[in-house]
Amino acid sequence: MQVTCPVCGLPVDVPDDALSGEVIEHDCGTVLEVVRDEEGVRLRPLDDIKEDWGE
Amino acid sequence: MLRIGVAYDILRWEERAIADALRRNGAEPQLIHLRNTFIELGRGEWPELVLQRSISHSVASESASALESAGVTVVNGSLPILLSNDKLLTASILSRAGVPTPRTVAAFTPEDTLKAADTIGYPVVLKPVNGSWGRMVAKARDEEELRALLDHRLYVPGINSQVFLIQEYIEKPGRDIRVFVIGEDVPAAIYRVSDHWITNTARGGRAEAAEVDEELRELAIRVAEAMGADILGIDVFEDPRRGYVVNEVNAVPEFKNTVRATGHPIHERIAEYAVELARR
Structure with a gap:
């Protein structure tokens, strides 16, 4: 499916089986997060998560 | 069918692997x-x-x-997540449990x-009480360097500038160990090999399979018991004088490099353990 990039407005290819929380890097350079809810699938810029549990 | 939740903020390889492993173990993963x-x-x-897999400590x-x-x-x-979020609380718990840690x-x-560093002796390691991937962890070889680091720390946003945690610097053999505990099992460990003293794989450390000997196994179980945790990634130094010394503890550990280096499917063990717990 194609979803509009919230930053550049161009279409982004999102796999039909994409899960909420998946991360997609768009050609415009924005890192996007898939959000799937009752209204469907949308994209939002991925916030920088500052805390982590690295390896 | 048995439902087991997987809570996360970003869906990484680890969370997908756990969800797939839950299905293989007869459970339906509910992704949260x-x-x-x-x-x-x-x-x-x-x-x-619910298996907690959030990257964010506070979340x-x-x-x-x-x-x-x-x-x-x-x-x-x-509770174990809160404890392991804080390096000072972790060190305190481990110290009380008699687990060897850096001074x-x-x-x-x-x-x-500065007075404390004189007591420990240089070099010392200055750490924020929160954080991982070795960020904001710095080594001071002498008082001048420590003064500079402390000055800088006061102006770094997000760092708790009221609490200063310093540790003795341990001369590691170019590597440290990340060992995994899942329940009472210690399935795998890796060496994180690096020319730099910060060895996190996210910072360029190379993962190699490590043997889990009986001493390491017992130490890892003791740490998990002290922290009240089911699943841990434990960072261990090999001190030339004291042997194994526990540096830090991770309550939501990443493990893709461990799976790749050791061939041991950590995600399968986590799924098996979760199913076993849920069926108790």
């Missing part, structure tokens, strides 16, 4: 995207058991606590931190 939901305390239709502990209010068993629970000092002013 914590950045796309809310939790009302004491209410809600949640699985009886991990707070969401675990919120789910626990609704009677959900969260693995790891909010550690807490000070609450830069002046006292």
Whole structure:
């Protein structure tokens, strides 16, 4: 499916089986997060998560 | 069918692998995207058991606590996550449990931190009490360097500048160990090999399979018991004088490099353990 990039407005290819929380890097350079809810699938810029549990 | 939750903020390889492994073990994974939901305390239709996989320390502990209010068993629970979020609390718990750790000092002013470093002896390692991937961890070879680091720390946003944690610098053999505990099992360990003293794989450390000997196994179990945790990644130094010394503890550990280096499917063990716990 194609979803509009919230930053550049161009279409982004999102796999039909994409899960909420998946991360997609768009050609415009924005890192996007898939959000799937009752209204469907949308994209939002991925916030920088500052805390982590690295390896 | 048995439902087991997987709570996360970003869906990484680890969370997908755990979800697939849960299916192979006869459970239905319920993916809980914590950045796309809310939790009302004491209410809600949640699985009886949820595996906590949030990258964010605060989201991990707070969401675990919120789910626990609704009677959900969260693995790891909010308390061990809170403890492991804080390097000073972790060192305190381990010290009380008699687990060998680097000599550690807490000070609450830069002046006292300098005095503490004289007591420990240089070089020392200055750490923030929160954080991982080795960020903001710095080595001071002498008082001049420590003074500079302390000055810089006062102006770094997000760092708790009231609490100063310093540790003795341990001369590692170019590597440290990340060992995994899942329940009472210690399935795998890796060496994190690096020319730099910070060895995190996210910082360029190379993962190589490490043997889990009996001493390491017993130490890892003792750490998990002391922290009250089910699943841990434990960072261990090999001190030339004292042997194994526990440096830090991770309550939501990444493990893709461990799976790749050791061939040991950590995700399968986590799924098996979760299914076993849920069926108890």
